[in-house]
Amino acid sequence: MQRVLSRDPFVPTVPRRSGFWARQFGAVPTEKQERFDVVFGMVLPVICLVADPIVFQGGFFGEQPFLARFHLFAYLFCGLQMGIFLCWRTQARHLLPAGGLIGGVLLAGALFSFIVGVLILPLTLFGLVILIGIVGFTPFLTAFVYLRTGIRALRCQSRNVLYGERCALAFASALFSVLLPVLISVQVSTTISKDIDQMLYGNKQQAAVAVNRLKWLPVSSTELRVLVIAYGNTSNPERKSALKRYYKEITGYDIEREFYSLD
Numbered sequence: 173m174q175r176v177l178s179r180d181p182f183v184p185t186v187p188r189r190s191g192f193w194a195r196q197f198g199a200v201p202t203e204k205q206e207r208f209d210v211v212f213g214m215v216l217p218v219i220c221l222v223a224d225p226i227v228f229q230g231g232f233f234g235e236q237p238f239l240a241r242f243h244l245f246a247y248l249f250c251g252l253q254m255g256i257f258l259c260w261r262t263q264a265r266h267l268l269p270a271g272g273l274i275g276g277v278l279l280a281g282a283l284f285s286f287i288v289g290v291l292i293l294p295l296t297l298f299g300l301v302i303l304i305g306i307v308g309f310t311p312f313l314t315a316f317v318y319l320r321t322g323i324r325a326l327r328c329q330s331r332n333v334l335y336g337e338r339c340a341l342a343f344a345s346a347l348f349s350v351l352l353p354v355l356i357s358v359q360v361s362t363t364i365s366k367d368i369d370q371m372l373y374g375n376k377q378q379a380a381v382a383v384n385r386l387k388w389l390p391v392s393s394t395e396l397r398v399l400v401i402a403y404g405n406t407s408n409p410e411r412k413s414a415l416k417r418y419y420k421e422i423t424g425y426d427i428e429r430e431f432y433s434l435d
Contacts, residue, residue: 196320197320197323197324201324205320208317209261209317209320209321210261212310212313212314212316212317213254213257213314213317213318213321214254214257214258216307216310216313216314217250217254217310217314218254220307220310221246221247221250224237226238226292226295227239227288227292227295228240228242228243228246228247229243229392229393237392237393237394238291238292238295239288239291239292240392240393240394241394242357243390243392244353244356244357244360244361244390244392245353245354245357246288247390248352248353248356248357249281249284249349249350249353250281252277252349252352252353253277253278253280253281253284253318253349256274256277256278256281256349257278257281257317257318257321259274260274260278260321260325261321264325264328268328268329268330269329269330269332269334270329270334271325271326271327271328271329271330271338272325272326272329272334272335272337272338272339272341272342272345273334273341273342273344273345274322274325274345275322275323275324275325275326275329275338275342275345276322276326276341276342276343276344276345276346276349277322277345277346277349278318278319278321278322278325279318279319279322279323279342279346280345280346280347280349280350281314281315281318281322281349282314282315282316282317282318282319282322283315284315284350285311285312285314285315285318286311286312286315288311289308289309289310289311289312289315292308292311293308295308296308296309326338326339326342360389360390361395363385363389364386364389364391364395365395366382367382367383367385367386367389368382368386368395368396368398368399370382371383371399371415371418372398372399372402376414379414379418383418383421383422386422387421387422391422391423393423393430396419396422396423396430399415399418399419399427400419400427400430400431402415403415403416403419403427403428403431404431415427416428
């Protein structure tokens, strides 16, 4: 018969350390996780959007931005994500009844950030040669932050009338967080397209109204490219002068500089 050695009650036991991923998605964030989330969930994404040289605005070495046609949607969506993320971080105790809804929005943000990271991965790897491509890995880290925060928000959902449907509500809120920026960006893009047509083919009064409206809309250089091309193709001095004035009023830049920078 085997003897069973009893544990000495006077010897303190050392708790087993949980695994890496278990710690990352634990219910209570650590101080290091809090700092990490602030840096890669708020600070760096804002810096990347403002100083973006190639993805949604700017353009590396004079090239067109890689995802220029989606710039308005991206800015609206990212603004919504960072706003929800900030609200949850600062007011989580008061938002527990809506944890499922907030979790869905943040999970959508995680998916979006991951997709952007994958799309720009070739540029990121190329940029590593000149030591700036490391910034291109920011979307992956942001995706991780939103994934972790979204899961924690779902787990924190209060046991109220929404608790049993929290996953369905998370899916609905995620879908809404995508559709709202899409609808707004489509409407704005349609308005911009019509106003550019008015400048190109309308009378002076219609063109003036279009210019005044475009001053307040987020018009990208890609959308104004057709205006630059029309300027280069026309030989009518009056029309050339009008297009140059329109472009200057909208962007503040000289259209000739943009025309000579075209490929």
